[in-house]
Amino acid sequence: xxxxxxxxxxxxxxxxxxxxxxxxxxxxxxxxxxxxxxxxxxxxxxxxxxxxxxxxxxxxxxxxxxxxxxxxxxxxxxxxxxxxxxxxxxxxxxxxxxxxxxxxxxxxxxxxxxxxxxxxxxxxxxxxxxxxxxxxxxxxxxxxxxxxxxxxxxxxxxxxxxxxxxxxxxxxxxxxxxxxxxxxxxxxxxxxxxxxxxxxxxxxxxxxxxxxxxxxxxxxxxxxxxxxxxxxxxxxxxxxxxxxxxxxxxxxxxxxxxxxxxxxxxxxxxxxxxxxxxxxxxxxxxxxxxxxxxxxxxxxxxxxxxxxxxxxxxxxxxxxxxxxxxxxxxxxxxxxxxxxxxxxxxxxxxxxxxxxxxxxxxxxxxxxxxxxxxxxxxxxxxx
Numbered sequence: 001x002x003x004x005x006x007x008x009x010x011x012x013x014x015x016x017x018x019x020x021x022x023x024x025x026x027x028x029x030x031x032x033x034x035x036x037x038x039x040x041x042x043x044x045x046x047x048x049x050x051x052x053x054x055x056x057x058x059x060x061x062x063x064x065x066x067x068x069x070x071x072x073x074x075x076x077x078x079x080x081x082x083x084x085x086x087x088x089x090x091x092x093x094x095x096x097x098x099x100x101x102x103x104x105x106x107x108x109x110x111x112x113x114x115x116x117x118x119x120x121x122x123x124x125x126x127x128x129x130x131x132x133x134x135x136x137x138x139x140x141x142x143x144x145x146x147x148x149x150x151x152x153x154x155x156x157x158x159x160x161x162x163x164x165x166x167x168x169x170x171x172x173x174x175x176x177x178x179x180x181x182x183x184x185x186x187x188x189x190x191x192x193x194x195x196x197x198x199x200x201x202x203x204x205x206x207x208x209x210x211x212x213x214x215x216x217x218x219x220x221x222x223x224x225x226x227x228x229x230x231x232x233x234x235x236x237x238x239x240x241x242x243x244x245x246x247x248x249x250x251x252x253x254x255x256x257x258x259x260x261x262x263x264x265x266x267x268x269x270x271x272x273x274x275x276x277x278x279x280x281x282x283x284x285x286x287x288x289x290x291x292x293x294x295x296x297x298x299x300x301x302x303x304x305x306x307x308x309x310x311x312x313x314x315x316x317x318x319x320x321x322x323x324x325x326x327x328x329x330x331x332x333x334x335x336x337x338x339x340x341x342x343x344x345x346x347x348x349x350x351x352x353x354x355x356x357x358x359x360x361x362x363x364x365x366x367x368x369x370x371x372x373x374x375x376x377x378x379x380x381x382x383x
Contacts, residue, residue, distance in 0.1 A: 003031040004147075006131060007289040007377050011120045014089065014097040016075075018104060019124035020225040020250055021170075022148030022162065025100045026073050028124070033098065036069040037061065041077040054080040061088060061095060068096055075099040076106040082115065089118045103170060105223035123225075125285035126251045129372035137369045141274045144253020145281075159257045163187060170224055182209050186217045190227075190247070191259040195276040197300070198229065198247035218247075226250055230280065233297035233310040236343075242300040252278040272324035275368065276308055279322050279351060282375055283309060289377035292316060299339055307339045310346075316381050318347040326354045328365050336363050347381075 006028055019025050030038070039057065041047045049056060061070055075081055085097050097119065101107050127145040129135040143155045152158040171183055189206035193199070204214040221227040229245035249255040252274045259270060280296070287294050294313025300306040309320040319339045323332050328350060336348045340362060351368040358365035375381075 003027055004127075004131060006124070007128060007285075008122060008124055009289070009291075010098075011122065012096070013120060014085075014095075014115070014118060015099070015120040015122050016107070017098060017100045017122050017124060018107075018225060019100075019102065020126075020146075021102045021165065022146045023124045023126060024147035025102075025124050027147075029071055029098060029100070033069050033071060035067060036071045036098070037064045037067040038071045039073065041072065041074045047077055050078045050081060054078060054084050057081055057084045058088060061093065068094070069098060070095055071098045071100070073100050074102060076101045076103045079106045082107075086115050086118070089115065103224050105220075123288050125288065126281060128282055128285050128289075128375060130374070130376050135373060137372070140278055141252055141271060142256060144251040144256070145278075146251050146253060149253055159253050162254060163258055166224060166226065171220065182207065182213070183217055183220075185209075186214060187258050188260050190214075190218070190221075191249070191255060193247045194249055194255045194259070195273040195280070196246060197242065197244050199244065226254070228284065230296055230298050230309070233299045233312060235312065242302065246298050248277050248280050251281060268324060275324045275353075276322045278372070279320070279368065280309065282372055283311060283320075286375050286377055286381070287311070287313075291377075299335075301338075305335050305338050307335045310339075311381060317343070317345055318349055318381055319343070320349045320351060322368065323350060323352045325352055328352055328354065328358060328360065333360060333363055337361075 010032060017025055017029070026040070029036070037060065039046060039050065039060065041050060057072070072081060072085070085099065088095055089097070099119065127147055127150060129140070132150070143149055143159055146162070149155045149159050149162070171180060185207040186203070186209065189203050192206070193203060200214050200218070201211050204211040207214070218227070227247065227249050229247055231245045232242050249258070255277055256270070256274055261270065283296050287296060292314050294311055294316050297310040297312060298306065298308055299310050299319065307319045308322045311318045311320070319336055321332070321336050325332070332350060336350060340346060340348050348363040350363055350365045351371050352365060353368060355367055357367065357370070
């Protein structure tokens, strides 16, 4: 995989680096830390050796006194190694551990808390537009920005195989779902919930399994870092707001690869959900890389007035509406105006597919392509 500069800043102390498969964690770390001692648990012989005798990690570290940084790739495969890492960090050995993982489930059970705060937590996301010199919005909406796909000579084939990779290597191998066929049907059904309010009961009816099973499957997606939920913004709420979160796959291309298409599907509906998801993944990455104490929310009243995103936290408060349209109509501004009445302190932004920056009252209308290209963690939210 081609190595490109990333916005993530490496901590000087030990840290966990989480991210879905294909985000380039290993490739990037080898470029950033070329002299590190690397223990790659995706290599079968290394995995068997460490699973059988985790204390061998200590032997490797002590046998390489000139290597200050130790990278353990996919540490969730042998969570018992965390005990050894903890012992080394408690000893006089001055080592910096970088522990990568593409599944949060075993790490939570094995215990990120086990390291007693000695390791920071970072996440590597799919590419942001500003990380790419050749970013093209239409291509990003079709194929997403997963580094594995962006670097591929055959991105469509790589993307279509991505879900299969997870089904075989993560879900099936680790027994996260007892019926892989049910899980496959669930993936198709839940793809209709991308960029929408999540109704678990409706998804369960669509894929003909119990609600409890679907709730567990959604937990599997989140544990594999393949999806996330955006909660309702209800701070100082003067109106009754919705209770359920919105659901997103972590990458617009992964959503497009899972979403079934038929003669009754409207292309603009699928493209609109992909665009909203693309903005969501960028905002989420910006929050993570900027290190700001902010959260990503959406706003929806009981009467159905909705703003797609609210970014609220230390030094930032913005309401963002996303429209897959080349022109701004007066009715497109209604939700933002309602939010502005409720929260006059907020910056109000409408992102659309046109080419002109507009100011309509107190609402800025920004071409979504420009917004994504200008979104940089070293700068304030570009509105």
